[in-house]
Amino acid sequence: MTTLNTAAGRARPRWRDYGRPRELVVRYLLLLFVLAITVGPLVWQFLASLKGTGEDVFGAGASLLPHHPTLRAYREVFSQVPVATYIRNSLIVVVLSLVSQLLFSTTAGYMLSKPGWKGRRLVWVLLAASMMFPFESIMVSLFLGIRDMGLVDNLVGVWLPGFVGAINVLLMRGAFLAVPREIEDSAMIDGANEWQRFRHLYLPSAYGAISVVAINTFISAWDDFLWPLIVLRSENHFTLTLGLSRLQSSSFGYDQRMVMAGAVISVVPVLVLFVITQRWFYKGVSAGAVKF
Template sequence: MTWWYARGRQRAVVVRYVLLLLVLAISVGPLLWQLFSSLKGSEEALFGSEATFLPQDPSLAAYRTVFEQVPMAQYIRNSLIMCALTIGSQVVFPTLAGYMLSRRHWRGRSGFYSLLIVSMMFPFESIMVSLYMQIRDMSLDNTFVGVWLPGAIAAVNVLIMRATFAAVPDEIEDAAMLDGADEWRRFFRLYLPAAKGSLVVVVINSFIAAWDDFLWPFIVLRSEELYTLSLGLARLAASSLSFDPRVIMAGSIIAIVPIMVLFIAVQRYFFKGVESGAIK
């Protein structure tokens, strides 16, 4: 009986690792294929029976072509500007709004919370036209502010911060009040330290959303010198000079690198924020 139980556990472990390897191949495989394809020489086949997974003649020619055909440095700079604006507003405003919504003595918090939930039911495409008309009437079209303003505050980030602050035990706040700590002091000394993990989640989500955003910048921006990286890559793909798929893949890899670097740098805090969301 013990032998059969041990064999069963071994089979379960084998099945578990096989499933994990399958998920890894599905999620990471296309990215690796794109990376290796961008490193292939001009004479190597990308598709068909003659194509190989690993490059036989590695070359950075596709990456050089990307920087020669389009001003990648300018596009990256514009995207970083948008990311800085978005992260700044997404950290400040949702944090303050989430704190206010977590205060139980505020009578209007239930109505505001319900309104916030309802606003998440409507997709961006349903308000896109009216939103652009408002931006145009404010003379903010073809500007970074016009791209940033509609996404300055995300409802989901407000909910994340609200859940984090609401999970702080009342006893800790009561003790701080007995020590004479006012509202702002309790916020900065008690609640913000408890929200470090959630703030990292907000920063990563905001960075990815701003970095990958294509539709709204495409609608608002007209000047090429204001193009973000996503628009620049779309221009690269539409260019007749970039018919070589290696160039498109190289541009996509360049766009992925900052996201991977950021996630690797803060992944420990990210998973801590996802798992806990508050004080343990």
């Protein structure tokens, strides 16, 4: 028993195993700096949204912590704008995007990972090249196409240009390429057809990459502002980010606290989703790296 305890005690990492004290200090200072510039603005927005009407949000006299915290800004946001309608519209776009992205990115990525058909390399090159063009360069042509289809001021028009992404297809291709060829050969010998191999062999091995596609799709569809601003016209079709941007207009008196409260409301679902799924996200990023 003493020997086992001694061996277990030796196996435990000590603080010296993580580097010299000076290296640890530098490492944690860098981590704190990155934390401050990434999480700091979100914390500041939340604290600013809790300030009362007599407290400054900006300026030399503004303080970080609210002296008299209140939820007045949140109550005003929900009473003055139809937040429930905005959330419903955003969820419609998100659900449509998730279904189309997961369906087409997995099937297209699977086909690109399969050797033996002509044009596979050309399709891969075209998908990779399409990611080099910024959205702003094709924005006008996209809008003209949506207008000709009669989808202006329609949530389908918001969803349609992003129904599948090239980066997601290539991500799934990389995940499927990681599946050993010998396993598929064994499944073929056992009589599994193409759909059975895709459903029971490839998809379970790519759950990490699938979670990355789902998270990225949710974030991009939920946070999108520019394209809904171009396509949508009526307020009852506004998404959450577009609708809450109205809080900055003069019709609401440009209450800085309400603007901060609206920003917090729009970002909370994304933070909750990421906290819940971060384990699968990081696993999928490493497992689904694009392979050449």
